Amino acid sequence: MKLDLFRGIQDDFARRKPHYVNDWVDGWNLKTLAAILFIFCTSIGPAVTFAELLQSEVEVIGVVEVLLSTAISAGIFSIFAGQPLVIVGVTGPVSILTISIYGMAKALDINFIPFYAWAQIWAALMHMALAALNACDYIAYVTRFSCETFGILIATIYLYTGISGVVKYFNEDSFSAALLQLLITLGTVWLAERLSLAKNWSVFNETARDLIADYGATLALVFWAGVSFIGRAGDTDIPRVDTPSTFETTSGRDWFVDLGDIEGWAIVLAILPGIIITVLFIFDHNVSSLMAQDPELNLKKGAAYHLDFFVLGFCILATGILGIPPCNGLIPQAPLHTKALAVTRVTEKNGVKIHKVEKVYEQRFSNLAQALMTLLMCFPPFLDVIGFLPQASLNGLFIFMGLASFDGNQFFDRMMLMITEASQRVSSHDFFQEVSFPSIKKFTAFQLLCCAVIFGITLTPAAMVFPLLIAALVALRVYLLPKHFEDAELNSLDFLDVEGTLARLGGSGDAQAEHAPVPTEEVAANKGDIETEVELTRGA
Template identity: 35%
Template sequence: MSQFVPGRGIYTDIKTRLIPYYVSDITDGFTYRVIPAAVYIFFTNILPAMAFAQDMYDHANKSYGTNEVLLSSAMAGIIFGLFSGTPLCIVGVTGPISIFNYTVYNLMEPRGTPYFQFMCWICLWSMVLHFLVAITNSVNFMRYVTKYSCISFGLFINIVYIQKGIQILAHQFAIRDDSSGFASIVVALVMALFGLAAHFFGTKSHYVHPLFRKFVKDFGTPLSVVFFTGFIHFGGRLKYVDFARLPITRSFRPTSPDRPESWYIPFWQDISVGDVFLALPFGILLTILFYFDHNVSSLMCQSDEFPLKKPSSFHYDFMLLGITTGISGILGIPAPNGLIPQAPLHTEALCVHEHDYATGKDRVVRVVEQRLSNIIQGLLTLVLMTRPFLVVLGQIPQAVLAGLFFIMAIGALNENEVVQKLRFLFTDPLSRENMGFPRHYFLLQRKWFLIFLALQLTAFGFEFGITCTKGAIGFPGVLMFFMILAIYFPTFIPQDQMRMLDSQAADDLILKSLKFEKNE
């Protein structure tokens, strides 16, 4: 007879994943693939985070800035690289947490509640709740999460990235003149064009040698950032354009003028007992957000499309996330969690491909499963907090951030299943056979194909819609609702159709730690 064993999930993760594979996680990292993966994920992690820093800087009265986001991202990369059971999962500052942070500010500032103390209590409550969720093995519920939730959420994140890119460009007209605004649009669009061209050249074309194509794919995005940062200095008419750049502050110092030089937040001072307990419901919302966001990121970077050989860790990693959440509150920085789309992009960057000349396509033969690339990108982020590199960071035009958002979003959207289904619907039926669509699209009954697509678009619509309202803080509840709703799809969709429409998010090797038998 099964029985509840507190901490069983954490114990299983440490016993079956962390301890047996820790040495190989280091030694397996001594290979070339780690270098481009670390460089690529460093750029795709830190530059969007800078845009979120700008978002919080503008909407929360300079409470968070470049240094806070750098410190949060560096801490997350180093701690999860060194100690997590899923080092492939990239952890950092996300769009949802930036929305959460400035929404809390807008709610609490009129009450006169000290913001950093209140946020610290939110994070401390959330840390306790993370521990409770992990100890009670409640992360097990993630075994019921299917690709429906992951794909819908991935679509949401990519559309938000496009939205953020547009917002950055629109903001240029407000903080600079029209010439800067229009020039920024051109720089962002041309950068996106080149970045996406590099990606498609490296993955879809058959020109030149596969090794060169792989190099272009590995370094195309970072080189686009470097090139277009220098592009504004090329002279000509550009020298008359006043491009807005990333705002920077003193090295290793907090941004907000309302807090002391120290990173430590005296969370027991100047805050009432009532506000301490008022922080609890916010802590619950933050925990729900991280429960979904982080674990889905972990599932996506260990998706069954990647031939992974090492098992996973969910309960232990969620407890570790609780620790970083509590530390973030005490330091007065945004709490980091799993990143979409960066986490699966990290795994993709670590894939070793082999060119099959018989089919003319590259195929993935293995994934370099290690923890060095995560640690390296975390250390590189920490180095950015030193003055020389802060100055370099301050030279990046905000238009380049917009271009990077477009590259990441459009590249990921092209592979998103919802977009593929929409493309299938609007493709000439006589041409579908030669367009490379999945075979099950042709076997599905049109009725259930359309119903399931509508359900995916509905989830996306509600997720995106609530973030555009004053009720944005309720975003975690929307995520949880659709995750639970997906469990009931088999009650009204025929089983033969359901098997083709949806499936578990990862294979049995990865989900093993979520399916352990409590009576073993």
């Protein structure tokens, strides 16, 4: 790949500039209004959940900081980014990284908030520099192997976090309070799971079933929050989301960080977590962006990966100055946002009815509107409403998100095949017919080892480096796996198509259409259709 400074940003800007006015005009329709409410509901629950996790571990970052970060970043991104369909927010990996940076600052007796701010300032500068150097071209080397491992890793972290919360009930609260919280947690998991499968119900009409499935996790959260106030449950003292009474920081500090309230050597040291943030976002943000612009979604206005990464740098700069968590592309919210704006028609293929996308309302209004709605949640009386949520229901949401992320992940499917009796092994995936089972086992075992090592690292003081290990998965796929598997086996298990992906990264709408594969099941499997690999659920 040729190094041509600012080439990617210039091409992206030229590609998207003619569409900017239409990006706003096209937002005035009923489809967009429905998408605004949908994406807001699918984002607010996880945002509050991550905020509660951060407050329990970091103490000086809570609900208001996470919601404000989401609102500011989404607002900037919706106005200035090239591809406004990508939804940004605070993610699970960002929460883990923030906790690790807090531990580092505490161990070195560094004032955390200024240190955190400087880490983001350095990361912002790195984002801008990498965008200028066209670094997003290298996302073409990301395949199923990396995405699936990352998806299972995040699912495992969600499960671990939720289950750890359940264990705390019995260690820190009275027995009756612990039992009530256990009921709320399991009830949230069960109801969210049931409602998310509403599309398969025979009752109600299709529209009603779709609505129930789309808002399943949010409905479960609200329902069990209500149950916690009924009868004797309401008399039992259980922990709820800790929110301030007004728009203020969790610690009571000023909103703008005093960047000079830190030693000079600590400012330089903040480059290290800045690098880690940058590495994480190169992978996480661009993967979410790829998913939101999958060829099957039939987008017409063109991609803008380099410009988007440059704008993301300004988002991080803004959150850094305020000392609040940085945001990047959300999975599954980013692809779900595009799907919510899609107009489809039912067609039949191989005897199976499928929904084929005819057009997508590619506009900026829905992203900006959900950002403004999130901003409103930072103020009373909405803060008071959030404060009614039991922490137990958020632990339930964590567990649900973890379990739901296994669905559609080929890595998980292969793990299930490994423990299935030989006579009972069946799979719809092409690799099951094209690759010998010993090779499938070897490939899956190696992937499982990678996932286990990275997860183990997240439980140690060295947790901050886990994004580097995720990035290393790409190198392992490109350089190590070809030495242990035949080309035909890798093409079936984990197809690497650098040229085709590069066409999607930088091509115009027409170029994307030219290089995009025909949306068949076989191609979706072989070409690295990464949407289902790390998808959590439509309602989380």
